[in-house]
Amino acid sequence: MPRSFLVKNYFVKQKPNYSELECQNDTSLDRYPVAELSSGDTTAATCFSAGLVWDLSVLPTLYLPTQTEVSVPSGPLDLSSPSSFSSSASSSGEEDEGRSSDPPARSPFTRITHQSPEEEEERGAPVTANRPAFLCKHCPKEYTSLGALKMHIRSHTLPCVCTTCGKAFSRPWLLRGHIRTHTGERPFSCPHCNRAFADRSNLRAHLQTHAEVKKYQCGVCSRTFSRMSLLQKHSSSGCCSTMA
DNA sequence: CTGGGGACGGGGCCC
DNA sequence: AGGGCCCCGTCCCCA
Numbered sequence: 260m261p262r263s264f265l266v267k268n269y270f271v272k273q274k275p276n277y278s279e280l281e282c283q284n285d286t287s288l289d290r291y292p293v294a295e296l297s298s299g300d301t302t303a304a305t306c307f308s309a310g311l312v313w314d315l316s317v318l319p320t321l322y323l324p325t326q327t328e329v330s331v332p333s334g335p336l337d338l339s340s341p342s343s344f345s346s347s348a349s350s351s352g353e354e355d356e357g358r359s360s361d362p363p364a365r366s367p368f369t370r371i372t373h374q375s376p377e378e379e380e381e382r383g384a385p386v387t388a389n390r391p392a393f394l395c396k397h398c399p400k401e402y403t404s405l406g407a408l409k410m411h412i413r414s415h416t417l418p419c420v421c422t423t424c425g426k427a428f429s430r431p432w433l434l435r436g437h438i439r440t441h442t443g444e445r446p447f448s449c450p451h452c453n454r455a456f457a458d459r460s461n462l463r464a465h466l467q468t469h470a471e472v473k474k475y476q477c478g479v480c481s482r483t484f485s486r487m488s489l490l491q492k493h494s495s496s497g498c499c500s501t502m503a
Numbered sequence: 504c505t506g507g508g509g510a511c512g513g514g515g516c517c518c
Numbered sequence: 519a520g521g522g523c524c525c526c527g528t529c530c531c532c533a
């Protein structure tokens with residue numbers, strides 16, 4: 260997530276506990292991205308963070324089913340299927356457009372405001388006697404609060420448009436992160452190597468590569484992986500055949 | 504085939 | 519109440 264360059268005031272906010280991201284035996288974390296993490300935030304420099312190692316032994320029932328059923332519709336995303344549009348999963352038609360770098364058909368150079376459309380859609384939300392249900396007009400999603408629905412609707416209206424390529428995003432910080440792909444700005448640097456990233460999540464994932472013991476562990480062979488997807492591949496391709 | 508990077512989305516918390 | 523921001527997670531692509 261590009262929600263990063265929100266780097267606005269990291270020096271003030273001490274919230275991010277990136278220390279957890281760091282690998283266990285590193286103590287040079289205070290070098291964190293200059294504009295990034297507040298320097299004092301190295302509390303867990305050693306932390307491999309309790310409980311951060313995922314054991315796939317629990318995944319067969321918790322993850323794998325969902326993965327296969329929901330997010331991995333066989334092979335390369337079948338985004339053409341409108342049915343996938345509604346799933347809470349991030350993939351949507353718009354997203355596909357973006358990845359294929361086809362600018363959405365809306366006027367670039369302007370930040371579109373969709374106040375009225377949202378209002379309309381909100382109004383379309385039925386209210387049950389017992390609990391208010393705010394239904395999205397574009398998909399089957401349902402929310403219990405208007406705020407949540409409004410936020411969701413943005414994923415359909417995509418009001419934040421990149422003035423460079425015209426790609427649209429649901430939230431301003433997503434747009435900012437996207438803009439970095441144009442500017443080449445990489446405010447998040449790895450304290451262990453010289454690599455820098457435009458996206459904080461990518462830095463987080465990268466940090467896993469420096470860790471001796473990675474976050475996701477195979478319950479059978481104890482091998483660890485930096486990503487869940489790698490662990491899943493591992494389990495489904497042999498080692499943990501009994502589990503996959 | 505595996506590992507890793509790039510780009511991105513959504514939920515939730517905080518101000 | 520709404521926006522800003524963070525975390526977690528996913529998908530695609532490439533070496």
